[in-house]
Amino acid sequence: MAGRGVLPSVGRTGSCYNNAAAESFNAILKKELVNRKVYSTRNHAIRDVTARIESRYNHKRLHSAIDHRTPNQADTGWRQQHKAAA
Template structure:
């Protein structure tokens, strides 16, 4: 991966994307992201097949916008939805 690091950084910077990477010796930095992907796979993708990338993107977008952020309660947010949490904070 190192051989692509500069190209990857340039692409992220071009699109104004802030990357998330573990700090040295901090194995829990990406725990939240890993938890999200586990949830996404378990609640949306498990035992489901998509014919096109467009279908997959549409379903993921619908899951995130229509359920995950607005209806699903998150223990890390005091059993509130992300939208409720953002409104309070």
């Protein structure tokens, strides 16, 4: 994982806070999109979820966990901050 720039989880087994952001994201995605449709194929579902994340979630939806910014804004800010530090 480290070779690809992925950091392992820092939480402990059984911690209710370990995956809170991921669980919240999954719950909202399922409620707003997946549970409202019947997909004919797995690939159709994957394309639909991917399109939703890329078109709406990452660009428009504000998140309280990242100072009411979009994920793209938070990522851009993080990259700029780390580029300046290098």
